[in-house]
Every structure is written in structure tokens, then in C-alpha cells.
Amino acid sequence: MTEDNEVMRSGAGSATADLLEREDEFERLTEQIEAALAGDGSVVALELADRCGALRTAVRAREELLATGARPRRAARSGADSLTPSERRVCRLATEGLSNREIAQALFVTVRTVEGHLTQAYMKLDIASREQLAAALQPQLDATVIAVG
Numbered sequence: 001m002t003e004d005n006e007v008m009r010s011g012a013g014s015a016t017a018d019l020l021e022r023e024d025e026f027e028r029l030t031e032q033i034e035a036a037l038a039g040d041g042s043v044v045a046l047e048l049a050d051r052c053g054a055l056r057t058a059v060r061a062r063e064e065l066l067a068t069g070a071r072p073r074r075a076a077r078s079g080a081d082s083l084t085p086s087e088r089r090v091c092r093l094a095t096e097g098l099s100n101r102e103i104a105q106a107l108f109v110t111v112r113t114v115e116g117h118l119t120q121a122y123m124k125l126d127i128a129s130r131e132q133l134a135a136a137l138q139p140q141l142d143a144t145v146i147a148v149g
Helices: 003-010 014-038 042-052 055-067 085-095 100-107 111-125 130-148
Strands: none
Touching: 042 055, 085 100, 085 111, 085 130, 100 111, 111 130
């Protein structure tokens, strides 16, 4: 805790004191992340940065890990952002109305691979059927249209 925060906390109300405690916690986490990045603790830094929402630091930690040849885990574990590129391609084709066999032919993979990608995508998107797929992917599809357009 910094001295300034200590002085402010002594004369502040409980809401301000809570805010200052959170600020102190954020400073501690930031220091831990920076220390981990300075050493060989990029995995720890990435996890801490993701947990506290430090996006720039998380990107930096992820880049450091990739530079060493590591394969860091995705920040998102559910939702459209958690899909792998292959799952995303299969889902996009499924929303266009292609059957699993047609998707497999288009991507030069087996039908079993398509089924596996769809199963994983359904779990990550928390849906149960192909009919729900377009709605679950809508924010991502909108972002793709904006990026391309």
C-alpha cells in the first residue's frame, strides 16, 4: 500500500477505502506480473494478466511465450472467442447450411473430424444443436463482416 493511499484511507469513507484497497491489489498484481515477465515466468504472468484484465500485459506475456516456442492457452475458455480456427471454419460452413459431409469435402477432412469440431464448438458455446449455432456465433460473425467490409 502506498503512503498516499494510507493517508487518504484514514480520512475517507468506506466506499473510497474499498476503491483504494482494489487499487493497491491491482498494483501488487501488476508488480507480480512484471516480475514474472522479467524472469522466466511468462506463464504465470499470462495467467495473472488474464485474471486481472491487464490486456496489454497479457498480450506481451503471450508474445514472449510464443517467441520461446511455447503454446500458451487461450484466454477465453468458452464463447465464440474460445473457438480454434478449425472449429470456427467448420461452424461458419455449418451456419451456411452445409451438411457434415459437405463441410468435410470442402475442408479436405473426414466427417468424423467435422463432427469432433462441432461437438467441441457446441460445448464451448453452451448450445445443443446446429440451429442454435448462428445465434451463438452472431457477435463473431458481425465482427468478421466489419473487418472484411
